[in-house]
Amino acid sequence: MATVVITGSSKGIGFGLGKAFLESGHQVVFCGSSEDSTENARAKLSEQSPQLLDQARFFTCNTTSEDQVQALWELASSAFSRVDIWVNNAGLARTGWSILDIPANEIQRMLDINLRGTINGCRTAARGMQDQGSGKIFNMLGGGSDGEYFPGMGIYGTTKRGLDYFTNALAKELQASGIIVGKIRPGMVVTEAIVREARENPETFARSRKFMNNLVDQVDTVAPFLVQRILDTQKSGQKIAWLNGGKIAGRMLAGLFRKRPDQFLQHGL
Template sequence: MASIVITGSTKGIGFGLAREFARLGHKVMISGSSDASVESALNSLQDEGTVAGHTANVREADQVQALWDAAEAKFGSVDIWINNAGLARTVWSIVDTPSAEIQNMVTTNMLGTINGCQVAAKGMLKNGQGKIFNMLGGGSDGETFPGMGVYGSTKRGLDYFTNALIKELKDSPLIIGKIRPGMIITEGVVREARADFENFQKSRKIMNNLVDTVDTVSPWLAKEVLATDKSGRKIRWLNGSKIAGRMLMSKIKPRPDQFEAFGL
C-alpha cells in the first residue's frame, strides 16, 4: 500500500481524495494551514483507514519540509505527493482585486506548489522512487473566464512549471503528473457564489450542466492517480467529449439542479 501526502486536504477535493485513498487501504497524511482544520478533518476520517495529519503553511518552505519529515517518520516513506493546496477569489475583475488577495492567491497557488515539488522531488530522488501530482484548474489550458484573471494566471503558470519539472526529471525514476478535477462544488465555490450571487445566477444554468460533487469525482481521481505509471500524464475528469455530451443531453433532459443541496 502507498504512503500519500496531500496538501490542502482538510476540505474540498483534497479531503475527498484523502478519504478515497484511505478507503482503498493506503496510508494518508492530510495537511492544512491551521491546527483546528487538521483536527476537524482527522475526526471526520477516523473510521476510514490509516490517516494522520500535520499542520503546514505551504507558502513556507520549512513548513513544507516539516510535512515531508512528519510523513516519513509516521509511514517510513512517501510514495505519492499531491500539491492540492490552492486559493480562488473570483468575485473581482483584475483591476478591482484587492492586493492582499492577489498576494494570497499567487503565493498559495504558485509558491506553495513550487515548495511542495522541491521538497517532494528531493526526498523522492533520495529514495529512488515516487509520484508528484500538481492540481491544476480553470485557466491552466489558457482559457479565460470572468473574475478568474488572477486565479487562472496562477494555474496557467503551474501548467508551465509542471511541464518544466517533467522535462527536468525525465531521466529520473520519478513520475510527475497533472490533475484537472473539473468544476467541483466545494466550500470555496459556494462561498464565491454567495459573495456574487447575481453573477452566479446568470451562469447557473450552464454551470449546472458541468459541475460535479467531491463525492462523485474523488473515487475516479484516486484510482487514476494510483494507476499512473508514466510521467507527463494529465488526469482530466471533465474532458471535451464529456462537456459536449452533457450540453447535448441538457437539451433533451435538463439535469437536476446540482446547487440546491448546497444552499444556493
C-alpha cells in the same frame, strides 16, 4: 500499500482524495493550513469513516513556508517509512473580480499559495523521492491552465497557467530520476470554495447557475476516479482530467433535452 501526502486536504476535493485513497487501502497524511482546519478534517473522517483513522495522520502546514513543507515530509516519512505519492492540492480561488478591480491582497494570496506553495511542495517532495529512488508528484491545475479564459478568473487562471508550465518543466528536469510528475484537472467540483464564492456574489452566481449545473460534479463522484488514475499512472508528464472536451459537449447537448437535477441544492444554495 502506498503512502500519500495531500496538501490542502482538510476539506473539498483534497479531503475527498484522501478519503478515497484510504478506502482503496492506502495510508494518507492530511494537511490543513491551520490547526482548526486540520482538526476539523480529523473530526470529519472520524465521523464518516472511523475505521480508517489508523491509516491516517494529520498535520498543519502553511505551504508557503519551505520549513513547514519540509516538516510535513519528515512527519510523513517518519510515520510511514516513505512517501510514494505527493499531491499539491493546496490552492486558493478568489474570483468574481476583473483584473483591474481585484484587491491587491487577494492577488498576492493567490500567487503565494497557488504558485509558491506548489513549488515548495514539488522541491521538497522531489528531493525526498530522489533519496528513495522513486515516487509520484501531482499538481492540481484548474480553470485557465490550458489557456482558456473565464470571466472573473484572470488572476486565478494566470496562476494555474503558470503552474502548468512549471509542471512541464519539472517533469523534464526529473525525467531521469525515476520520479513521475503529473497534472490533475478535476473539473468543476462543488466544494466549500464554490459555495463561499456563490454566497459572496449571489447575483453573479444566479446568472451562471443554469450553465454551471450542467458541468459541476460532487466531490464523492470525482475523487475515486482521480485516485484510481493517480495510482495507475506510470509515465511522467501525463494529465488526469475528469471533465474533458467530449464530456462537456455531451452534457451541454443533453441539457437541451432534459434538466439535470440541481447540483447546488444539497449545499444550501
